[in-house]
Amino acid sequence: MTDMPQPERVVTYVNTGEVVNRPAPLLTAGPLAWIRRNLFSSVFDTALTFLFAITVIGAIYGLVNWSIQQANWFVVTLNLRQFMLGRYEVDPEWRVHLAAMLVVFGTGIALAAFSRVRWRTFAALAIVAAVLVAVPVVIEAALPLPPLYVTAGNMPIASGSVTQEAQSRLAFTARAGEEFRIAVAAQASGDEALAVQSGFMDKATNNLRNAAESRLLAQARLAELDRLLASDLLTANQRVALTGERDRLTIPDPVVERYAVNQAAVTVRVLRGTTLEVLAEATLSADSGPLSVTLPDEGWYVLEKTIAGDAPATAILRVDGMYPLLQRSFSRADAGGGSAGRVNQYIRMTDNFLTEAPLPKIDGQDVPFAVIIDNQYRGVRPFADYLRVHLAPFLKLITPALWQALILLALGVVAGRLADRFFSPADRPRRTSVRVATWLIIVLPIVAFFLAYGVGNVLPVTDTRNWGGLLLTMMLTVVGIIGSFPLGVLLALGRRSDLPVVRYLSILYIETVRGVPLVTVLFMAQLLVPFLNPALADIDAVFRAMVGITLFSAAYLAENVRGGLQAIPPGQVEAARALGLAGWQITLFITLPQALRAVIPALVGQCISLFKDTSLVTIVGLIDLTGISNAVVAQTEFIGLRREAYVFITVLYFVFSYAMSYVSRRLEMSGSGAVRRA
Amino acid sequence: MTGTSAARFHDEPIITCRKVNKWFGDFHVLKDISVDVFPQEVVVIIGPSGSGKSTFIRCINRLEEHQEGEIIVDGIELGHNVRDIAAIRREIGMVFQQFNLFPHLTVLENISLAQRWVRHRPHDEADQRAMQLLERVGIPEQAGKYPGQLSGGQQQRVAIARALAMDPKIMLFDEPTSALDPEMIKEVLDVMKTLALSGMTMLVVTHEMGFAREVADRVLFFDMGRIVEAGTPEHFFEDPQHERTKLFLSQIL
Ligand SMILES: Nc1ncnc2c1ncn2[C@@H]1O[C@H](COP(=O)(O)OP(=O)(O)O)[C@@H](O)[C@H]1O
Ligand SMILES: [Mg+2]
Numbered sequence: 009m010t011d012m013p014q015p016e017r018v019v020t021y022v023n024t025g026e027v028v029n030r031p032a033p034l035l036t037a038g039p040l041a042w043i044r045r046n047l048f049s050s051v052f053d054t055a056l057t058f059l060f061a062i063t064v065i066g067a068i069y070g071l072v073n074w075s076i077q078q079a080n081w082f083v084v085t086l087n088l089r090q091f092m093l094g095r096y097e098v099d100p101e102w103r104v105h106l107a108a109m110l111v112v113f114g115t116g117i118a119l120a121a122f123s124r125v126r127w128r129t130f131a132a133l134a135i136v137a138a139v140l141v142a143v144p145v146v147i148e149a150a151l152p153l154p155p156l157y158v159t160a161g162n163m164p165i166a167s168g169s170v171t172q173e174a175q176s177r178l179a180f181t182a183r184a185g186e187e188f189r190i191a192v193a194a195q196a197s198g199d200e201a202l203a204v205q206s207g208f209m210d211k212a213t214n215n216l217r218n219a220a221e222s223r224l225l226a227q228a229r230l231a232e233l234d235r236l237l238a239s240d241l242l243t244a245n246q247r248v249a250l251t252g253e254r255d256r257l258t259i260p261d262p263v264v265e266r267y268a269v270n271q272a273a274v275t276v277r278v279l280r281g282t283t284l285e286v287l288a289e290a291t292l293s294a295d296s297g298p299l300s301v302t303l304p305d306e307g308w309y310v311l312e313k314t315i316a317g318d319a320p321a322t323a324i325l326r327v328d329g330m331y332p333l334l335q336r337s338f339s340r341a342d343a344g345g346g347s348a349g350r351v352n353q354y355i356r357m358t359d360n361f362l363t364e365a366p367l368p369k370i371d372g373q374d375v376p377f378a379v380i381i382d383n384q385y386r387g388v389r390p391f392a393d394y395l396r397v398h399l400a401p402f403l404k405l406i407t408p409a410l411w412q413a414l415i416l417l418a419l420g421v422v423a424g425r426l427a428d429r430f431f432s433p434a435d436r437p438r439r440t441s442v443r444v445a446t447w448l449i450i451v452l453p454i455v456a457f458f459l460a461y462g463v464g465n466v467l468p469v470t471d472t473r474n475w476g477g478l479l480l481t482m483m484l485t486v487v488g489i490i491g492s493f494p495l496g497v498l499l500a501l502g503r504r505s506d507l508p509v510v511r512y513l514s515i516l517y518i519e520t521v522r523g524v525p526l527v528t529v530l531f532m533a534q535l536l537v538p539f540l541n542p543a544l545a546d547i548d549a550v551f552r553a554m555v556g557i558t559l560f561s562a563a564y565l566a567e568n569v570r571g572g573l574q575a576i577p578p579g580q581v582e583a584a585r586a587l588g589l590a591g592w593q594i595t596l597f598i599t600l601p602q603a604l605r606a607v608i609p610a611l612v613g614q615c616i617s618l619f620k621d622t623s624l625v626t627i628v629g630l631i632d633l634t635g636i637s638n639a640v641v642a643q644t645e646f647i648g649l650r651r652e653a654y655v656f657i658t659v660l661y662f663v664f665s666y667a668m669s670y671v672s673r674r675l676e677m678s679g680s681g682a683v684r685r686a
Numbered sequence: 687m688t689g690t691s692a693a694r695f696h697d698e699p700i701i702t703c704r705k706v707n708k709w710f711g712d713f714h715v716l717k718d719i720s721v722d723v724f725p726q727e728v729v730v731i732i733g734p735s736g737s738g739k740s741t742f743i744r745c746i747n748r749l750e751e752h753q754e755g756e757i758i759v760d761g762i763e764l765g766h767n768v769r770d771i772a773a774i775r776r777e778i779g780m781v782f783q784q785f786n787l788f789p790h791l792t793v794l795e796n797i798s799l800a801q802r803w804v805r806h807r808p809h810d811e812a813d814q815r816a817m818q819l820l821e822r823v824g825i826p827e828q829a830g831k832y833p834g835q836l837s838g839g840q841q842q843r844v845a846i847a848r849a850l851a852m853d854p855k856i857m858l859f860d861e862p863t864s865a866l867d868p869e870m871i872k873e874v875l876d877v878m879k880t881l882a883l884s885g886m887t888m889l890v891v892t893h894e895m896g897f898a899r900e901v902a903d904r905v906l907f908f909d910m911g912r913i914v915e916a917g918t919p920e921h922f923f924e925d926p927q928h929e930r931t932k933l934f935l936s937q938i939l
Contacts, residue, residue, distance in 0.1 A: 579782060579784050579786035580786060580788065582749055582782070583780075583845075585749060585775065586749060586778070586780040587800035587804060588775040589799075589804060590772070597803070598788055605790060
């Protein structure tokens, strides 16, 4: 043929030049490409991205807004001990701390053994912790505490149906050298200013504020009605309704005039709480300067505030250096073990300053003090007050613990490393730390349990009825896991056993338990067991719950482990049998280790879900983290603060669950798991 | 060839199979298998897929149970006696197509585990023996690694070392090179040849005809659960008698 293809037309690019690897084009690699590929790859995808972003941003905005402007976080700071320990006795409290420290230290060793610890991470954590320490210091230096507004007066102040008299005396606590300042508040110049007043205020002041607010609202409504009635777009019916409303609407007199706010002079005196000696005295009016006193000692003081003259009048006073108090009363054991009687503690909510000195008495009567429930923060809280009143005290409370944890974690890692340097052979540089960590994982939870519970005469046994909060949640989880692990493994092996009796009993157990909700199991453990056998009635409710949880989670664990066993290729068992290994040796050395490694993620998942499921013990009357928040918000001082308590425990649950899954992911990545098979 | 000295057949056979029959459910997988294997003999088993080769050699160490006939290994008859089975498994090493190394143990631990628990050797001695064998199969430097970090050929050599560590009298190979990339087949076959030269009794299921020609003392041809042809490699490859053998050879050669 004549028209054969010309050899020149076959193009082959033979590249014998230098090997050059060019970076990928910008739009196929790097963050821009990631965004385009993952967020805006199609119209639907883009729509989803926006929908998601709007939802999330909206929710976060709402939550942050609420948390800054409204939320009353005192419920957390003032009850932190309850959240952590419940009513756990005070004397053995160090044992729980020690247990927690040991666990954190052990976690450090485990990280050294099983994962590639990056000091960068530690440095980052340390910087975060340092910032957390610095923040409250800066806040306290830069921002003043918001004042407390109290009312002096000789007339009842009504707001709606609530009428309130101004108190003439108020007791308050202070540290030595603190400055106390009182002046007539400038905000009371008119209703507009009064209505948007924000800060701590007593009930009388709050009534004034509310009255001003409702008057302004009524005025606004009146203006609105007038505007509507002036337009001619209304139907006849609407016009009748609106006219009726307008006729019924009465606008009260301006509050400032009605109560003669800040028009009369006020006599104020500051007395020492113990001797009632007068430390300072002044007659204040709207344009006089403040009365300032440096308080000499730590303890109680009394503020007296009365209207000078007999004409009915009120005055709003701005007080710096006096803050609402929380009263706690409980009975305390004396050194001999007997009861030393009831003790009253007064805790200043802004900085947790605590005094146990008795309340000052005048004419044989206890002087009233600014109770937190009656002197709450009203109005929209500015960001500065949020920082000064809520954030700074909270950070001050938790940063010592954070630092302890961080340092112990680092020490654990260092200890693991050092042990490896001195004791591990060169070809297996982590043998020592791995051995130690493996033992610790088994031993530490048991040690922690007995530290918290007590051992015979060495560590006095604590009453588990007092266990609560995070402590109880942790104990239920740890005991549940430790107890259900061997049981679950045995059940899993039993379900695969060649002996029909063993197999069917295992199946019966697993399927029965999995067919019943945990709540039912807990009720069974609490109620039915003692009923069936009176000898079991003496067992503590906490232990009964532990047994219930253990039995429950063993069934699920068994299924997880069985999954792992099934995933092992049959060749493994054949090879082991061909080598002459006996059945139990094959299980112990070949199948079980592989199965357990393969199901580590599932096991951690189970730990986490067990950690959260323990909240169900609330239903059988135990006060775990969930139970304690119910108990905390049932106290009169904290009524209505359920949201704050729940947000707090939500964060706690999340932090611990996340930490668990993070550690397990690091362990998995280290290759001690099934990944090595690859 | 390792030298088919006729003298060897005067020894007592180390494996004796008489009229072995086996069924999987209704499926008759082994039919009247009778064969003797003598000490130091290398027997290569060839046959089409599904003809029962694997099943047969797995019956020899009781990974499969035969239902009729008798198998006598080293003087012990395979029955239901657990002790006998354990004793026989101690004498027989086996190498699988899929290596079946234990992925969670290092190479060294793979080789020493059974020594310690079955042969009751002290830890040090087991490790020493393991290192010795790793040297013999040519990969002592891999002792600390995990099987997943090794190539297929290296894994199979570890598997051979693991079986040899038990000091077996007999080695069974079930298609040891079938799962390997071509460039790795040779390194495994070389180890097997050395082993044959050293006088190990071997039963090898394989499709490596070169190996069969070179090393085998006897070739058995399996078809549909029967041994349809048996003989020396020369005889088997040059002058096959049975139609099925001729067809098989014409297909693969
Ligand atoms: N465990 C088993 N259950 C049922 N049938 C099986 C089982 N193992 C093997 N077989 C069947 O037995 C026959 C022989 O298998 P096998 O010995 O593995 O053959 P070969 O190794 O010669 O390829 C095949 O048809 C296979 O499907
Ligand atoms: Mg086969």
